[in-house]
Amino acid sequence: MTAPSALRGGDPTFIGPYRIVRRLGAGGQGIVYLGTDGAGAPVAVKVLRPEIAADETTRSRFAREVAVAQRVASFCTAQFLAADLWSDPPYIVTEYVDGPSLQEEVARNGPRTGAALHRLAVGTATALTAIHEAGLVHRDFKPGNVLLGADGPRVIDFGIARALDATATVSSQVVGTPAYMAPEQIKAAEVGPAADVFAWGAVITFAATGRSPFAADTTHAVLYRVIDGEPDIAGVPEPLRALVARCLAKEPAQRPAMREVLMRLLGSADSADRETGPGSRAVDRETGPGARAAAPAVRRRFGKAVYAAVAAAAVLALGGGAALWLTNGAGSPAGGTGSGGTTGGRATTVARTTSSPRASTPPRLPPTLAGVWEGVLTQSNGKNWPMTVVIKPGARALVSYPSLGCAGVLTVTRKDADGQFILRETILKGTRCTRQGRLTLQAGDGKILLTYFPNGSVGGMSYSATATLLRKGV
Template sequence: MPRPRTPESDGPPPSEPATRPAHEPLRREDPRTVGRYRLTARLGQGGMGTVYLGRSRGERLVAVKVIQAELAADDTFRRRFDREIESARRVGGFHTAAVIDADAHGEPPWLATEYIPGPSLGDVLKRYGAMPTRTLHTLALGIAEALEGIHACGIIHRDLKPSNVIISTTGPRVIDFGIARSVDSTALTRTNMVIGTQGFLAPEQLVGAVSTPATDIYAFGMVLCHAAGAVPFAADETLDSALALLPATLAGVITRCVDHDPVRRPTPTEVLEQLTRNHLPSEDWLPPPVRTLVDLHNAPTALAP
C-alpha cells in the first residue's frame, strides 16, 4: 500500500506553480451587486450556485452565496435555502462563519456571511496531499469544537467534508449549512433521496435512516482520514486497512468516529476530551507551503472594475 504524501517531504506538485490567485475575477455574466453588497471577485462555485467576495457599504468583506436561477424557480428549494439561512443564523462560535445578511425570497436568493480568508481543506489536500500529525491534531480539535457548538444549537450539518472546512489563520472553520436540519425538523427531501456527499456518508444515511448528531461524527472521522491520507487506495481495500495509516495519537478516536454503529460513536465533547490529553499546542500548526497559501488568501484583494 502506498504511503501518503506530506508537505514536509514533497513540495507542491511540479505541474503547479508555488502560488495561485486566491480569488478569480468576475465573469461577464456575473452580477456586480447583490442586495446592498458590491461583488468584487469569485470565491467558488458549487451545485447550488456561486460564492462571491463582496463589500458592504462600510467596506466590510463578506462572502455572498448567490443561488442558481434554475434552483431559485423551485419553491421546495427556496424553502430549503430559507432553512439553511435559519440554521446558519443559529450556529455561532469562532469555528463557523457568522451570517451577516440574507434574502431567501430575492431574485436571485442570496446569503451573505462573514468572509474567512483561506483555502478549503479540500483544496489543500488536492494540492499538497496528506497533512502532518500536528496539523491533523489542530484540525481535529477545531472541527470537533465546531460540531460541539452546532449540535448544541440542535443542528445537524449532514454534509461535513473537506470542501466545507476553511483553513484560516485562526484555525479551521466549518461552513455551508445547505442541507443542515434541526434535530426535530421535518425533512424537505424526496422519498428515498440520499442527502450528503459520497465517501462521507454514514452507513445509516445510505439506508435512509434518520440523521442524528452521530451522522456528523462519522463524516468528521472520514474528513480526518482524508486529511491523513488514510483512505482506501484500491477497490479491494477496506476502511480498516486504511485506518492502519493513521497516526497513533489519532487512530483510536478516529476509529471510534467511523464505527458502523452510531451508538458507539463519541460525541464532539468526548472527542475533544480525548484529543486534548495528547495534543501539544503549537502556533505553527500549518506546514510552510500551506501557510503560504493561507497568507495568499489574506493578501489585499483588488476591486473589480
C-alpha cells in the same frame, strides 16, 4: 467546487446590497462570490440553485435552517451574516475566510502531521460541537467545507445540506459527498449528529493520509465501502487513530458524541459526561414546539465542567479566539446583519465576577406619540414594505412588517442633539427581515419620520430606508 476566477459575462455586479468582486467557486449548491458589504468588509455571498427560488416549501425550510444557523457560536465556523431567500436569485451571506480549503491544501502540500494535524482535529471538533449545541446537524462535513484561515480552521456550509433535502435524493443528486457520508445517510435512514461524527473521522483520515478511508474507483464502490467495507485508516497516527476508528463505526449508537471526541482530543474526557447513544445527542432539527426545546436540553447536559475544560484546553491548543466562543454564546454579535427571525441564543456560560456601573436611563418616547402609526418603508434599493409601529409611553414600541411576516420591538437608546430619538430594532418573528437595525425617529406635524440602517451602522452603508408614518384613524 471549482477554483476561484474573475467575474464572467453573466455574473452580477451586485447581489442585494453586496458588491461582487469575483467568483470564489461553484458547486452543486450554487455559485460563491467574494463580495463587500456597505462598509467595504469582505463577505462570502452564495447564490443558491434555481430550485430554491422555484419551490416555496424548500425556500421556507431553508429560511428556518438559516435562522438557526445564525445562532451557532462563531468560533471555528464561518458565521452566517445575512440571507434573502425571496430575492431573485436567493442568496446567503457568511463571513469570508481568506484561506484554502483542506481539500486544496492537502492536494497542494500533502497530508498534515504532528501538531498541525492535532490542531486541525481540535478546531473542527470544536466547530461541530458548537453546531450540534445549536440543534443543527451539518450533514455535509467534508475537506472542501473546512477553510484554513490565518486564525485556524473554519467549518462552512453547516445547515445547508438539511435544507436541500427537499430537492434531492440519494438516487438523483446526493446531498453530501459519498466518501464522507455516514451509512445512515446513504440508506436514507434517520440522520442525526452521529452522521457528522462519522464524517469527522473520514475528514481527519483524509487530512492525515491524503485519501478518504472509503476511497474507490467509482461512486457505487465508495457507497458500498461506506456501508459494508472496513475503513482504511492506515497512516493515521496513534492515539488519534483509535478515536477515528470509533467515529467510523457503522452503527450511529456505537460512535461517541462529538463533545466526547473534543474532550478526548483535549485530554479531558470525563466518563461521567460520556454519552455514546444517539438519544443523548442533539436531534436533527424539525419544526414545532418539541424541536425548539431540543438544543437547550442538550446544552444543559453539556455541563459547566465540560465548558470549563474546553475553555482551558482550547485556549492552549488554538489561541485566544476561544474566549469569543465562550462569551458570544448566541453566535451572532449584537447588531449583526442576520435575516433570521428568531433571537433565542444560548445563555452566556462564563460567570461574570465583576460588576459594571449602572447604565443611564434611556429617554422615553413622549405620551403625545402614543397610538398606532402606519406607513410604507421605502428601501434605497427601490423595494417598499408596509410598516406599522405601536407606541405606548415608555422606552419601547412594537414594529411589524405585515407583508413580510416580520414583527419585533423598537428600543430607545438615546436622543441626539437634534431631538431625534435613536432606536434599536430587534426582529423577534419572521425570517425575511434583517434581525437587527438602527432607526432615527423624528416627530412633527402629525407625522413620524423614520430613517433605517441595517446592523445599526450609518457610515458607508449602501442600503438604508426611510418611512413617513401617520397615526391610524386620524
